[in-house]
Every structure is written in structure tokens, then in C-alpha cells.
Amino acid sequence: MPANKKYLTTSILQRWLKITAGFFGGYGVMISFFLMLSYFFEKKNVMITGVAIGYILWAVLLLFAFLARSGWKIWLIYLILITLFALPHLLNA
Amino acid sequence: MNNRNYNIYFSTHTISGIICCALLYVIFFAGSFSFFKDEISAWQSNVSYEKNNQQAFPYRTLLDSLDKQYDLSGRDIFLYFSPNSPNTYVSITPSQDTIQNKKANERAYFNYNAVTKQEKTYKESYDLGEFLYRLHFLAQLNQVPLHIGYPFGYLVAGLVAFLFLFALITGLLLHWDKLVSNFFVFRPWSKLKTIWTDIHTALGVIGFPFQFIFAFTGVILIVNTVFLTPFSKLLYQGNMDKIYEDLEYTTTIDSPFQNKPLHAVPDIQAGIQQAQQQWPDAFLKRVTLKNYGDASMRLAIEVEAPTHQRFAGTGKIIYDLSTGKVIQQQSPYTSPTYISAIKSFIYHLHFGDYGGYFVKIINFIMGIVGCVVIVSGILIWLVARDKKNVPVHKRKFNTWLAHIFVAICLSMFPVTALTFIVVKVTGGSGQSFIYPVYFYSWLAFTVYYILRRSLDRTNRETLLIGAILSLAVPIVNGIYGNTWLWQSYTNGAIDIFFIDLFWLLLSVITFIAYLKIVKRRRHAVEKQVLPVQKHDEVSTFV
Numbered sequence: 136m137p138a139n140k141k142y143l144t145t146s147i148l149q150r151w152l153k154i155t156a157g158f159f160g161g162y163g164v165m166i167s168f169f170l171m172l173s174y175f176f177e178k179k180n181v182m183i184t185g186v187a188i189g190y191i192l193w194a195v196l197l198l199f200a201f202l203a204r205s206g207w208k209i210w211l212i213y214l215i216l217i218t219l220f221a222l223p224h225l226l227n228a
Numbered sequence: 229m230n231n232r233n234y235n236i237y238f239s240t241h242t243i244s245g246i247i248c249c250a251l252l253y254v255i256f257f258a259g260s261f262s263f264f265k266d267e268i269s270a271w272q273s274n275v276s277y278e279k280n281n282q283q284a285f286p287y288r289t290l291l292d293s294l295d296k297q298y299d300l301s302g303r304d305i306f307l308y309f310s311p312n313s314p315n316t317y318v319s320i321t322p323s324q325d326t327i328q329n330k331k332a333n334e335r336a337y338f339n340y341n342a343v344t345k346q347e348k349t350y351k352e353s354y355d356l357g358e359f360l361y362r363l364h365f366l367a368q369l370n371q372v373p374l375h376i377g378y379p380f381g382y383l384v385a386g387l388v389a390f391l392f393l394f395a396l397i398t399g400l401l402l403h404w405d406k407l408v409s410n411f412f413v414f415r416p417w418s419k420l421k422t423i424w425t426d427i428h429t430a431l432g433v434i435g436f437p438f439q440f441i442f443a444f445t446g447v448i449l450i451v452n453t454v455f456l457t458p459f460s461k462l463l464y465q466g467n468m469d470k471i472y473e474d475l476e477y478t479t480t481i482d483s484p485f486q487n488k489p490l491h492a493v494p495d496i497q498a499g500i501q502q503a504q505q506q507w508p509d510a511f512l513k514r515v516t517l518k519n520y521g522d523a524s525m526r527l528a529i530e531v532e533a534p535t536h537q538r539f540a541g542t543g544k545i546i547y548d549l550s551t552g553k554v555i556q557q558q559s560p561y562t563s564p565t566y567i568s569a570i571k572s573f574i575y576h577l578h579f580g581d582y583g584g585y586f587v588k589i590i591n592f593i594m595g596i597v598g599c600v601v602i603v604s605g606i607l608i609w610l611v612a613r614d615k616k617n618v619p620v621h622k623r624k625f626n627t628w629l630a631h632i633f634v635a636i637c638l639s640m641f642p643v644t645a646l647t648f649i650v651v652k653v654t655g656g657s658g659q660s661f662i663y664p665v666y667f668y669s670w671l672a673f674t675v676y677y678i679l680r681r682s683l684d685r686t687n688r689e690t691l692l693i694g695a696i697l698s699l700a701v702p703i704v705n706g707i708y709g710n711t712w713l714w715q716s717y718t719n720g721a722i723d724i725f726f727i728d729l730f731w732l733l734l735s736v737i738t739f740i741a742y743l744k745i746v747k748r749r750r751h752a753v754e755k756q757v758l759p760v761q762k763h764d765e766v767s768t769f770v
Binding site for chain 1: 231232284448452462475570658
């Protein structure tokens with residue numbers, strides 16, 4: 136019993152959008168999230184915390200992209216999140 | 229759980245699993261043996277660490293001979309010790325004194341055995357312990373000439389570890405609703421597919437915490453640069469060294485070269501003894517000599533608190549050798565910094581070095597359980613797609629893929645045992661010896677079982693050959709290494725004894741598994757529960 140196709144993404148474009156959003160977008164969200172934290176807490180402590188839990192966060196973000204209804208939407212959400220999280224850095228630079 | 233989510237977990241779990249399964253098996257199998265890396269090295273070289281660990285490290289002799297060989301003046305010398313092993317890595321940098329020192333441009337990196345007092349290059353000292361340890365993060369693939377800015381093998385291993393982490397999360401979510409009820413379901417005598425499913429689910433759930441720990445610490449240890457690189461660019465102006473210093477991976481000793489030679493090189497052994505007396509149980513991890521023979525000469529000693537006393541704790545002491553004064557000191561028994569606590573936690577969880585043989589054996593068993601989960605996963609994947617409504621060309625492809633994956637995976641057991649035997653019989657060692665022995669025999673086994681096209685045969689025969697070869701390992705060590713089990717035990721060479729006993733037990737267990745399979749197979753054929761098909765017969769694994 137492979138997974139029921141009825142519930143899976145059939146469009147190739149959609150599938151690629153979700154995979155790229157999850158892998159690259161998810162990575163961006165994860166990195167920018169810790170980047171934001173580094174402006175509020177001790178920089179090196181944030182980095183070591185990120186080293187420890189960053190990959191789990193990234194894997195969960197990858198899964199979220201697959202759970203999304205539309206690949207465009209999840210890319211948009213992730214891009215907005217990246218911009219938001221990167222704000223402290225962009226304003227400081 | 230809604231149906232849509234369930235099917236998405238299902239599909240992503242299947243796909244991430246089937247992509248990384250074969251490599252993940254290699255990582256798990258080699259990784260399980262790597263818990264005994266130092267014991268394997270001791271076994272191969274027949275030099276027991278446990279028998280000799282009372283001897284003091286011969287700093288004076290080593291430094292004198294190095295000074296004659298390289299002229300140490302103006303150089304930095306690093307000694308890296310490893311616990312449970314007499315092997316020390318020595319690294320010597322070029323000299324800053326480019327006028328007096330004629331060999332200033334030379335550098336050296338080699339392995340020094342504190343028991344045999346022998347120096348060997350890295351490739352010469354490369355033994356089976358090192359080989360299996362490196363295989364478990366695919367270091368051998370680094371030789372693939374692809375220039376992508378990061379060693380190819382490490383990148384692949386990192387990707388596999390990440391996919392594994394993802395497959396674990398989706399797998400757990402997939403079984404979440406029925407986690408408790410399914411845990412008690414085991415139907416070994418019903419349909420084939422349910423056997424695989426039950427093995428995969430039950431062992432997957434039991435092993436979940438263990439596997440999760442290894443996926444999560446493994447991905448960190450192999451590719452922490454994937455996380456740190458953006459930070460080095462954004463917050464450190466690209467200075468990765470500064471990041472490693474901030475995160476306490478490296479100790480920098482701030483002492484510029486003065487070019488004023490000291491009259492006599494101070495006694496280094498005394499400084500080290502002093503540190504050892506101060507923290508008697510601590511493990512000496514690294515000794516650094518900066519600017520040898522110069523007025524700016526420093527001695528840095530880095531130690532770790534013993535893991536049976538505390539999980540995290542690093543200490544260091546830095547001497548100014550021109551005056552003999554301590555410049556910096558930090559005890560490994562004070563409470564560790566947040567950074568060092570997290571790093572120690574990750575490291576010790578992954579290496580399983582906090583509870584002696586007991587923890588290592590448990591970890592080994594759980595690692596092999598991981599291997600079983602992987603193979604049963606491949607078989608579920610195959611059986612679920614082996615149906616009449618699936619087009620013939622797809623079924624053919626699936627069967628081939630399963631044959632290839634299973635042949636690669638299951639061959640590893642006899643091949644590993646065979647390599648243990650070959651190194652002992654021939655006495656050969658070093659990278660150039662172990663590579664061809666291991667990889668060619670692995671290739672031969674794999675090709676043979678792919679061509680035989682029978683999962684059942686692959687399973688049965690690799691178990692039987694593996695069992696026979698495992699039994700031969702302690703015998704070969706008795707005949708060719710002159711170390712029978714009882715001798716190493718009475719001599720106090722517990723590490724060597726352990727490896728022989730370990731193979732003996734492995735042999736007994738796999739023999740029992742083999743006999744069970746044969747018996748059940750005969751039984752099944754008689755009752756015709758299991759019709760023997762020509763090309764894709766499948767049988768139980770273990």
C-alpha cells in the first residue's frame with residue numbers, strides 16, 4: 136500500500152516548488168531566524184544553539200513545505216519570514 | 229490525523245528513505261563497529277592500550293628526537309592524544325625563524341605510538357579501526373574528484389544524515405496515532421509484507437530515541453559548516469577561524485614570535501606532570517608548544533574531565549616557559565560554559581564513550597537494529613509495489629533496485645569479517661592495503677548477489693558466510709597473532725580480548741539466525757505457505 140495518490144501533489148511544477156521551498160527556503164528561514172536571535176542574545180551562544188537545533192528546525196520546515204496546499208504560497212510565506220527575520224541585520228548593516 | 233497529512237507523511241517518509249537507505253546502512257553498519265575503533269586498532273596491531281596505559285608519555289625522548297630530525301626552533305608543535313589508544317598525532321608547523329633554522333619551510337604530520345615508540349605517516353598508520361570509523365562518514369568518497377568547495381564524501385554523508393533526520397520525523401508522525409497499539413503488534417507467521425511492516429514499525433519505534441540522537445548529533449558533527457558559513461559571512465567578515473575560536477573549537481595562544489632564543493629549553497615534562505597532579509583523573513587531550521625555543525615560548529595543556537564523573541568539562545593551563553609562570557588556567561571541574569556543555573553533550577552522545585563497554589555494546593546493538601530497520605524498509609517498499617496493477621517495467625526496475633541495495637547492504641557483514649582475517653593473516657596494514665581488500669571483496673560479493681537475483685539467497689548466504697568468517701577471526705588471531713582469547717584475558721589485554729570475544733558472539737548469534745531461517749524456509753516450502761518463485765523469492769531477514 137504505497138501512499139494514496141489522491142492526496143499527493145501531481146503537478147511537476149508544484150512538486151518542484153515545494154521541494155525547493157522546503158530545502159532552500161527552509162534553510163533560509165532557519166538561518167535568518169538564528170541571525171535575528173543573535174541581535175538579542177550573546178552571539179556565540181545563539182550560534183551554538185543553532186548548531187544544535189538548527190537542522191531539526193530545517194527538517195521540520197522541509198516537511199511544512201510538503202504539507203502546504205500550494206508551492207507558490209509556501210515560497211511566499213518563507214520569503215516573508217526570511218525578510219522579517221533578517222530585518223535587524225539589514226537595519227544594522 | 230487527517231488523511232491528507234497521513235498520506236503526505238507516508239510519501240515523504242518512503243521517498244526520503246529509499247533515496248538514502250543504502251548509504252545509511254553503510255553508515256550504520258560501519259558506525260556500529262566504530263564504537264570499538266580503539267579496540268580494533270589494538271587488536272590489529274596486537275598492542276594493547278589497556279595493558280600499557282600506566283606508562284607515562286615520553287615527552288622528553290620524543291621532543292629530543294624531533295629536534296634532531298627537524299630543528300624545532302621557532303616552530304609550533306601540537307600533540308593530539310586520543311583516549312584508549314597509544315596513538316598520538318603529532319603536527320609540526322614551519323618555523324618562524326627563517327634565518328637560523330635551515331629546515332624552516334618543512335612541516336610534518338605523523339602518528340606516534342607511545343608504546344612501540346614508532347613514528348608512522350598517517351597512511352601507514354591507517355588501520356581497520358580508522359578505516360571503519362572513516363567509512364561511517366563516507367570519507368573514502370572524498371577522493372572523488374568533484375570540486376564543490378567541501379569534501380564530497382562528507383557532503384554526501386551530511387545529506388544522508390539530514391534525509392535520515394527527515395525520515396525519522398515523518399516516520400514518527402506516520403505512526404503517531406497508533407504508536408501504542410502497533411507497538412504490540414507482531415505477526416511473524418502471517419503474510420510476508422506484515423512481517424516487514426511489523427519489524428520496521430516495532431524496531432523503528434523502539435530504536436527511535438537512539439536513532440534520533442544519532443541522526444541529530446551526526447548531522448551536526450559532519451556538516452556544522454553548513455550552519456556556520458552564513459554566520460561567518462554575515463557576522464564575522466568571513467573569518468571562520470574566529471568563529472571556531474569563539475565556539476571554543478580552537479585555543480589561540482597570543483604570543484608573537486620574538487626571535488630571542490632561550491638559553492635552555494625548559495622542562496616540558498615537569499609542566500605536564502604538574503597539570504596531571506592537579507587534575508589526576510582528567511584526560512589529557514592536547515598539548516601545544518608555541519614558538520619552540522624562543523623567549524615567547526608557551527606550553528598549553530588542554531584536558532577533559534573524565535566522562536564517568538561528568539559529561540562536560542574542559543580545562544586548560546597555559547605556561548609562559550621563559551619565566552615558568554602560569555598565564556591562564558581553567559579547571560575542568562568548574563561548571564562548564566554553555567558552549568562547552570552543548571558541544572560535549574553532542575560529542576559524547578554520538579561517540580558513546582561515557583559508560584565503558586556496557587554503553588558501547590548497547591549502542592552497537594541499537595546500531596544493528598537500525599540496519600534491520602533499513603533493510604526491512606527496503607523490503608516493504610518492494611513488496612508494496614509488487615502487485616499486478618503496477619506496470620511490468622516498473623516492477624522490474626523495483627526488483628532490480630531492491631536486489632542491488634540488499635546485496636550492497638548484506639555483503640558488508642562477511643566483507644568486514646574477511647578483512648579482519650586478511651589483515652591478521654598477512655600482517656598487511658595501511659591505507660593502500662586495506663582499501664583494495666575491503667572494497668574489491670565488497671564489490672565481488674555485491675556483483676555476485678545482484679546476478680543471483682534472489683533476496684532470500686543473499687540473506688541466507690551472507691549470514692552463513694559471515695558467521696563462518698566471524699568464527700575464524702579469534703582463531704586467526706590465535707594462530708597468526710599468537711594471542712588466543714585466554715592469553716589476552718590473562719595478560720590484561722582486555723581490548724584485544726574484547727574484539728575476539730565480540731566476533732565469537734557475533735558468529736554464534738548469526739549461526740542461530742541462519743539455522744532459524746533455514747528451518748522456517750523448509751517448513752514453509754513443505755506446507756506451501758511460501759511458494760518458491762524463481763526470481764523474486766523473498767524470505768525473512770533474521
